[in-house]
Amino acid sequence: MTAPVQPAEFPGGPALFRLDPAVSHLNHGSFGAVPLPVQEAQAALLAEAHADPDAFFIAAPDRIERARGRVAALLHTDPAGLAFVANATEGANLALAALPLSDGDEILVTDHGYGTVVAAAARRAPLVTVRLDPGLPDEDAVREAVLAGLTPRTKAVLLDHISSPTARVIASPRLLAELRERGVLTVVDGAHAPGMLADPLAVQADFWFGNLHKWGYAPSGTAVLAVAAPYRDRIRPLVPSWEDHHGFPRSVENRATADYTGWLAAPEGLELLARLDAAKVRAHNNALAAYGAALLAQLPGLAPLPHTEGLAMRALRLPPGVAQTPEAARDLREEIAARHRIRVLIWPWPGGGGIRVCGQIYNRPEEYERLAAVLPDHLPPAA
Missing domain, CATH: 3.90.1150.10 (Aspartate Aminotransferase, domain 1)
Known part of the structure; x- marks a missing residue:
């Protein structure tokens, strides 16, 4: 050999x-690691918050919006359809709560899904689990297995963009397009996609969420949720805030005196990746x-x-x-x-x-x- x-x-x-x-x-894929320039940018933001809390928190919603715009540009997506969240699991809960489900509807998942994300789906509707043998040879075999698992009651599918344990693409553009043709809503767990893929949002899912703190060099606790235009009005924050009247995305981003420094420093990570x-x-x-x-x-x-x-x-x-x-x-x-x-x-x-x-x-x-x-x-x- x-x-x-x-x-x-x-x-x-x-x-x-x-x-x-x-x-x-x-094991970078589990928790990521923050580069020194991004650590320094976040530390400067934290020092600013400690120096004048009133000024920092009063300005936070607008600054978050500007940071989101920088991230959206780097991810080639519409900032009006993108929101900062703490992690992919939070993004999953927001997306799943927004699904227009009726009694008897089912959500299809696979046995490669991340445990807490699948658990969130189980709170919304009965699940149908497609078994994907880790040895399936290619994306076509994965696509065929998922499509074969659909039933007349399948209202939505929850798929990994890149599966965490087996490190392969599941939610391929072709699979998502065929699901759309069948009238099935698509929810994509893109935890590993930002930074790993050149254009992670090109798959055009109805709901997509991904971590920036893995392959995008952002601080820990930094992720984004992308929502297609028809469903943005359905997104409700997990906790009400004074920004609710703005609707998505500001309504889900503002949490009183939370630590926003990771989100504000997130563009530094993706911009560092671009410079490298x-x-x-x-x-x-x-x-x-x-x-x-x-x-x-x-x-x-x-x-x-x-x-x-x-x-x-x-x-x-x-x-x-x-x-x-x-x-x-x-x-x-x-x-x-x-x-x-x-x-x-x-x-x-x-x-x-x-x-x-x-x-x-x-x-x-x-x-x-x-x-x-x-x-x-x-x-x-x-x-």
Whole structure:
């Protein structure tokens, strides 16, 4: 088997972050990491709020609107249809609450959906869950499986844009277009899309939400909800505010004396990504993730899963019997972190879970080599 070729280091990439150098951070997809220039921008905003709270909070709604406009321009979307929210789960709850559902309507989800987002859907309507084998070969196979799961009672579908555990596109433009043709409302969980994809909102869903704090270099607790024009009047904030009379999006963005500094600093993250050359960042991160996956694929019992080319994440199935439950997956993840100071995602699946590696401009090839060297100590002996 040909040895994988080491990608070159991204120039200046590691120096942009203040991560513990003793830890291999191969799990950017779960929580992200905030670059130093964005940390500094947020710190300046927080100092401003402490220096004159009255001035800061009185001006906050208008400043949030301007920050939203900058983010909308970078995401190539209409700022009137975009709102800041704290995270994808909040975006999901706002979107699902706005669905025009009647008794007997159902929401279709897949078994790759994020747990708390699927739980939010279950509060709104009965769910139909489509099982997507992680080994489905391509987007067409995923599309066919989702369409086959529709019933006459399917009013809406909730789909991952990029699935968290298996790192592949599910809500493809073709699938969403066919769902629209069938009169099915589309709700897309784009948690990993901003920064990972060049034009994440090109899929044209009825409701779409995504985190900026993962691949968009924004501070933690920063996400956006995009709503198609026919449904904007249906969005109701989870908590009323003095901005309710403005309607969406201002009505969902204003929360009295909340910490708005992450939202106000969010454009700095996406603008930093643009200055670094977003296409080069994506290509580098994809190459790193591919390198790590190729190393792990050489280990006995690990099987690489089909993936969407160009993404900064890769997933592999672990040997049968490993990480079959959430508890077993958590224990293995934390054992690897405690013993080797390597952060990586282990996800559960019946029959045997999986491992996901991410690539980011602060990572180095030797970190994936370390993971490949120690992982066999945590797996059953090869037969």
